[in-house]
Amino acid sequence: MExxxxxxxxxxxxxxxxxxxxxxxxxxxxxKWNSASEDWHTPLAENDLRVGGIFxxxxxxxxxxxxxxxxxxxxxxxxxxxxxxxxxxxxxVKINFIGGEKVTEITETFEAxxxxxxxxxxxxxxxxxxxxxxxxxxK
Numbered sequence: 611m612e613x614x615x616x617x618x619x620x621x622x623x624x625x626x627x628x629x630x631x632x633x634x635x636x637x638x639x640x641x642k643w644n645s646a647s648e649d650w651h652t653p654l655a656e657n658d659l660r661v662g663g664i665f666x667x668x669x670x671x672x673x674x675x676x677x678x679x680x681x682x683x684x685x686x687x688x689x690x691x692x693x694x695x696x697x698x699x700x701x702x703v704k705i706n707f708i709g710g711e712k713v714t715e716i717t718e719t720f721e722a723x724x725x726x727x728x729x730x731x732x733x734x735x736x737x738x739x740x741x742x743x744x745x746x747x748x749k
Contacts, residue, residue, distance in 0.1 A: 643741050650669060682698055706718075
């Protein structure tokens with residue numbers, strides 16, 4: 611088995627970890643922030659947040675030209691601290707939440723896929739994380 615390249619993205623959200631966790635994990639909120647740009651959206655999100663639980667987000671271009679399902683199964687869930695999962699294509703993802711008094715640091719690491727450049731993957735995932743930060747801070 612070849613070694614996968616690991617990509618890391620980060621942000622600091624100006625909100626308490628309990629709020630960040632709620633917005634990150636509840637489908638009604640996921641649908642509002644889960645896109646890399648204004649011309650994309652997530653019309654469907656389901657989330658069974660427990661070890662062995664599955665999740666799926668349907669991500670689509672708003673013009674209907676393209677879409678895909680993003681999903682997987684949870685390997686680790688530690689309330690307000692860690693979410694780790696395996697994507698449907700076998701890649702691993704881990705998200706760490708570090709809550710401070712009024713801020714939450716989010717660090718997301720994931721195994722790169724082989725179709726797109728590392729830079730494209732990093733910027734795409736970072737754009738979604740930035741969208742989350744913007745949403746969580748304005749609510």
